[in-house]
Amino acid sequence: MTEASVTSVAVTSTLDYYLLDPHSPRGLLVEEFELADDLSATRLRTAGWTPADGGWWSSAAFARAVRADPDVRARVRAVTRAGAAETYRRLGGGTLPDEETLRGRFRDDVMLAGAAPLRLGVGPPVHRVLFAGGLDAERLAAVRSALRLDGRTDQGVGRLRVDGTAFRWELRHAGGVAWCLDVTAEPLDREALRPLIGRLTGVVRGHGLVPATVECLG
Structure with missing residues (x-):
C-alpha cells in the first residue's frame, strides 16, 4: 500500500x-x-x-x-x-x-468519558486513537509497511503534505499493554484530519487491533 x-x-x-x-x-x-x-x-x-x-x-x-x-x-x-x-x-x-x-x-x-484536552506542550494538538490488542512481529511489520512508517523502531513516523498542511502519524505502545496511533496536522485542519484518521484507523484495524477510543491531546 x-x-x-x-x-x-x-x-x-x-x-x-x-x-x-x-x-x-x-x-x-x-x-x-x-x-x-x-x-x-x-x-x-x-x-x-x-x-x-x-x-x-x-x-x-x-x-x-x-x-x-x-x-x-x-x-x-x-x-x-x-x-x-x-x-x-x-x-x-x-x-x-x-x-x-x-x-x-x-x-x-x-x-466515553470526556475531559478537557491535555496540553502536551508546544505544537499542534495530537489526536490519539487507542487500540486494544497486540501485534506479533509479523503483524507489526505488516502494519508499519501499510502505514508507510519510517525508522526501525515501533515508533516509526508517517508523513504527508497536502496544500500546505503537514500531516504526521506515529504508531507506538501505550503504557506497554496496548497501542495508539497519534495523528497531527500543522496548521491544524480538523476537516482534513477527520477522514485521514478514519483511513489510518482502518489500516490498523485490518491488522488485528480494535479501536477503543479517540482522544484529543492539546
Whole structure:
C-alpha cells in the first residue's frame, strides 16, 4: 500500500464491520465512534447481527468485552463492508442494509468519558486513537509497511503534505499493554484530519487491533 493509498483512497463506508467467530462466521458486529468537534470520541455505537439469536441486537457490555477480554476479542475480525455484506447474504440475511439504516440498530451505546484536552506542550494538538490488542512481529511489520512508517523502531513516523498542511502519524505502545496511533496536522485542519484518521484507523484495524477510543491531546 502506498502513502497515497493510505490517505486518498475512496471511502466506501463510514461504519466499522467485524465478523463474529471469523473461522466459521455466525454473524456481524457493526460499530461507529461518535466524535465531538475536536474529534475526540464521545460514545461508541454498536450493534450485532446473529440469525441464530433472532437477528439484530445492541449490547454495550459486549462492545466493552471486545476491548477488555482477549478471548472475546479473538472472536471478532475486521472486514470491509463488502466482506460483511457477503457474510450477511450467505447466512441468510439477504442484502445488507445501508449505513443509515444500520445506525437505527444502535440502541445500547458505550458512553466515553470526556475531559478537557491535555496540553502536551508546544505544537499542534495530537489526536490519539487507542487500540486494544497486540501485534506479533509479523503483524507489526505488516502494519508499519501499510502505514508507510519510517525508522526501525515501533515508533516509526508517517508523513504527508497536502496544500500546505503537514500531516504526521506515529504508531507506538501505550503504557506497554496496548497501542495508539497519534495523528497531527500543522496548521491544524480538523476537516482534513477527520477522514485521514478514519483511513489510518482502518489500516490498523485490518491488522488485528480494535479501536477503543479517540482522544484529543492539546
